Amino acid sequence: MKAVLKINGTEVPVKFDFDEHLLQTLRNHGFTEVKNGCEEGECGACLVLLNGKPVNSCQVFTATAIGDEITTVKGIGTLHQPHIIQECFVEAGAVQCGFCTPGMVLATYALLQDNPDPSDDEIKRALSGNLCRCTGYVKIIDAVKRSARKMKIT
């Protein structure tokens, strides 16, 4: 199948199979910041925003994302122009191997769009679909709080 997907604000022509998932399509077309983890919707490494909502791209058939706004982590900030959330993850030491980080950052972004001042419980609930096997979450939650504080100031 062929279609045009709107990824990070740009229209991108893509080719994909009938039962292909968005994760594979994105990676096949160069969006390798979307990580391939469990492929079961459990780990959140492949998380993207679909019309602003965090979803596991391994659970989304590409054919159903036509016409939707797809945002990967590079859509909110880059290496040279990082988003506040990305800076805060580094400052808080919430990044080790980095595999879960794109998903964590996007989940945080979606949370703070809806709720600029989340409680610990609200952070844990929002990040419930993102697993990290390195940091143990304390620093990640710290990074989310730090992001909330900084985003309010700016």
Added chain:
Amino acid sequence: MSEQKWYYTNSLDEACELLRDHTVLPHGGGTQLNNIDLSHIHGLLCLKDLNLNYIKQTSQEVEIGSMTTYADIVQKSTKISTDNILISALKNAANTPLRNRITIGGSLGFIPQWSDLIGPLLALEAKILLIGKNAGEYSLSQFWRHRDLLKSSLITAVRFRDFPHHAYHYRDVKTNNDMPLFTVSTLFDMDGERIKKPHVIIAGTRDRVSEITELENYLAGKKISELQESEVIRRVKVTFVGKRVTDPDYLASKTKIETWRSIIKAAENRL
């Protein structure tokens, strides 16, 4: 086999026409379709343009469109009491990104073993609206017993009465993020101090869902102070299939204890 196709429509009539072909499956959020073999089907019908993502209040009832996601039901609804048993169950179901994809219609179409949805909806005496070959309104318990109603038909909405109730939804999980091994949904009204119209639904059993009618009959008309733990436990008769992580007999025993605890917690919760 001809080439597999995706179908897109914004017309319910056209959707019904397409579903007359049993090898075309409806796609809600897609999370269950990921678990089945799609090699034998001719196509998938994308339902996202059918305007079935809504929550509205009719005279006495709440109606939820079948394409409404768990997240939208929990976060966006001002039409359902925040403490309704359905809300308290769905806010803990799966995880955040999955709650943004799982639709109420898709869950009812498949009723997965781990569903957090079926128990609360049965307890709320929900009804299902179908269009297509078997168009009509069906009680969820009727729909559950006659799954062939779904052939060449499409779930468009779920309706239930949103009324103040005593309820508790227990999920048996190792961590919050787990799929539950079983759930116990307890709901009743009170007539003064006496229990009225009790529902006790256990999901995840050998039959997937079991309504514990013997226990419901015991509870009806009793004061909470009159309930005896041993009498409650004796009436919870469910069996489980062997699961990878635990023993079916252990689950059956645990269900009895958690059902008793759920009744007590429901009595304390005025929703």
